[in-house]
Amino acid sequence: MDEKMCELLLRSFDANLTPDEQILLDEALAISDTLRLEQEQIKIVRDAIGQGASHSFRPFFAERVMQRIQSSVKSYERLDPFFESLMAAFRPVMIAAGVLIAIMLSYNAVRHDGALMAGVLTEPDVSLEEAFDPVYDWIQE
Amino acid sequence: MTDETLIQAASSGDDNAFKELIRRYEQKVAATVIGMLGPGPEAEDVGQEVFIRFYRTMNRFRGEASLGTYLTRIAINLSLNSIKRRKRKRLLFWEKSVETITDLASLASSGFDEDDREIVQKAIRKLDPVFQSVIVLRLMEGYSTRETAEILNIPEGTVLSRLARAQKKLKKILIPYFGASHGRENVRVVASVV
Numbered sequence: 184m185d186e187k188m189c190e191l192l193l194r195s196f197d198a199n200l201t202p203d204e205q206i207l208l209d210e211a212l213a214i215s216d217t218l219r220l221e222q223e224q225i226k227i228v229r230d231a232i233g234q235g236a237s238h239s240f241r242p243f244f245a246e247r248v249m250q251r252i253q254s255s256v257k258s259y260e261r262l263d264p265f266f267e268s269l270m271a272a273f274r275p276v277m278i279a280a281g282v283l284i285a286i287m288l289s290y291n292a293v294r295h296d297g298a299l300m301a302g303v304l305t306e307p308d309v310s311l312e313e314a315f316d317p318v319y320d321w322i323q324e
Numbered sequence: 325m326t327d328e329t330l331i332q333a334a335s336s337g338d339d340n341a342f343k344e345l346i347r348r349y350e351q352k353v354a355a356t357v358i359g360m361l362g363p364g365p366e367a368e369d370v371g372q373e374v375f376i377r378f379y380r381t382m383n384r385f386r387g388e389a390s391l392g393t394y395l396t397r398i399a400i401n402l403s404l405n406s407i408k409r410r411k412r413k414r415l416l417f418w419e420k421s422v423e424t425i426t427d428l429a430s431l432a433s434s435g436f437d438e439d440d441r442e443i444v445q446k447a448i449r450k451l452d453p454v455f456q457s458v459i460v461l462r463l464m465e466g467y468s469t470r471e472t473a474e475i476l477n478i479p480e481g482t483v484l485s486r487l488a489r490a491q492k493k494l495k496k497i498l499i500p501y502f503g504a505s506h507g508r509e510n511v512r513v514v515a516s517v518v
Contacts, residue, residue, distance in 0.1 A: 190488060193491060197462065197483075197484055198480075224495055224499055225491060228491060229463055231440065231502055232448070232463040232464060233463055233466070234444070235440070235441045235445055236355045236464040236465070237358040238354055239350070239354050240350065240367075240368050240371050244354075244368075244372075245350065247372060248346050248375045251376060255376070
């Protein structure tokens, strides 16, 4: 069977063919037993699929969905006071940490005397040589 | 009552309004989710999740698409996520896919209506998820090709090519079974045509 004709046949079920394509398909169907068989088989398959749909869940589906929604809302409500108390407990810690960070930043800024932001925020880079073989000025003294 | 009125009422805390929305769209969501995942607790769970997601984002729903289309889109996305999770789990625990062709054969020989539905659903689940979604939306739910493209956010041409490939594969799987069971009448039609 002509593959192109078979594709045209399949497409005819789901899309509008152009008049030329329709004539071509009609002519092919008129002369080809195989193509007619193919057309009937596709119809059987499509009918079977159409009838094969299940349109229901178990009974009381809506009630079960509402139950899940309500229980998730309740658990959120239960968690809400927990998070609020957690926030209340950690608020002083957060404020203290913020103040400490601000002091450290300003201390670094003063020490490096207008250094770059990297210098303010972090320690200056130390090379491996410096780390393993530090120069102690006080030894020479 | 229109969907918009119910959404407004539900947004202001009316649980009965939301329950009514669930009842209205339960079948649509069920068709999508069961079509993608098959019947069972996983599909039920995803179905519930669809409405829970909607409940949480209801205020953002602007009504650009119909509520049915909006929920179908959520259902498809959650089903695809669920399929991915299922695949990961199978890979992780070396689980074998439970559904085999022999399962389909035993179903086909045992009964008629409910079994036929199961055969179709199992056959659809044998497809790659991207093909499953177009089959479920276009052929099970009856969305047009354009609507299917909009829901999946892909071009119409892609929908058509995926549909064609999926149907070819489904034909290979389903024709032997439907030729032997309730497809007999259709088979007679085919025989008379040939």
